[in-house]
């Protein structure tokens with residue numbers, strides 16, 4: 001696993017100065033966030049559906065062992081194989097061994113966040129396989145040797161111009177000599193390259209949005225149909241999924257799918273929703289000869305056992321990041337690993353360790369918007385607050401911050417002194433701010449003034465306004 005989350009501050013500072021990132025991520029507000037709002041407003045029963053979705057996930061997690069066993073039995077009954085992986089290394093070894101046994105040279109991949117989590121591509125490539133992402137967005141970031149910057153739209157940070165240059169440089173190897181700049185022409189090139197790979201792949205690999213215990217099926221949703229083609233055409237198909245992906249029944253999966261499309265893209269449903277159940281049967285026209293599911297723990301059992309269990313309800317819709325002011329300002333790459341935004345700021349410390357996660361739990365204004373839009377009501381702000389506490393307890397917080405907070409805590413217990421000092425500080429800043437009413441630079445506030453002006457305080461202090469009963473300070 002290559003994790004750069006410890007460099008969150010440096011990466012975020014760089015991203016804040018990048019106008020392309022600002023434009024690209026601002027687009028998520030007017031695009032996905034607005035589309036979600038419209039689709040929720042059009043559905044009066046949305047709050048009830050959300051509660052039902054939350055209950056399904058909670059019930060499943062409370063009985064996870066039962067449903068996983070049920071799912072395993074159902075997959076085996078359909079002629080499939082189930083493998084259990086304790087950690088990333090274990091999971092990669094299992095997939096690599098299946099590929100070796102199949103004599104795989106070409107592996108086509110549908111979108112799979114968990115395969116990025118375990119670093120699977122690098123392991124298969126080191127073993128001599130050509131691994132090809134078939135989701136257009138994932139393909140572009142693979143070609144650019146980058147990582148996705150959003151869990152639903154991996155290339156949100158890239159302009160059409162950048163993709164055009166990338167294809168011009170890399171697609172000549174496939175016989176495309178001319179440079180194309182229109183989105184439709186760029187996609188046509190991807191499609192032509194993929195078509196051939198689908199038919200020559202030895203193994204296909206996809207993730208799973210849900211695993212159904214009742215039937216032993218796995219569900220993938222895509223907007224391109226690439227997951228279906230990959231999984232149907234290769235002789236061996238491997239599904240990689242975190243153990244929390246299981247749901248009890250088809251009805252439960254349907255309820256969650258209704259929330260997923262609306263929360264992710266504001267769509268009633270994604271363009272392709274594919275149910276796969278075991279290998280090809282005698283009467284099937286297409287389908288894999290071999291069907292494997294690798295169920296990956298990688299820290300999830302530990303989460304299940306502790307105060308972060310609620311995070312396992314996540315259905316990876318991306319709504320929390322589409323509404324997060326921090327994510328929308330710094331973009332996905334600043335987070336330094338596969339899961340960005342609020343959900344990533346909880347998941348990275350959980351899976352990769354608190355030490356690896358650096359400042360991620362602090363990358364939050366605690367405005368609560370992420371929980372409001374989360375289709376399964378995960379209390380992300382509370383979980384982030386708890387992680388901050390754990391960082392403090394584990395000694396990962398800098399001494400200067402500890403001293404500053406200690407001083408503030410002492411001061412906060414002396415109301416008179418606190419009130420006098422805040423009044424004095426405010427008067428001084430007001431005077432120094434002068435006519436401009438803002439500061440370009442301010443001692444001890446470099447984190448703020450490095451990327452924007454600091455407004456000089458106006459009016460009265462909060463405490464004064466509060467004691468007078470004013471609604472606004």
Ligand code: SF4
Nearest residue numbers: 314315317318320374
């Ligand atoms: S935490 Fe909630 S909003 Fe964020 S990706 Fe997961 S399900 Fe979606």
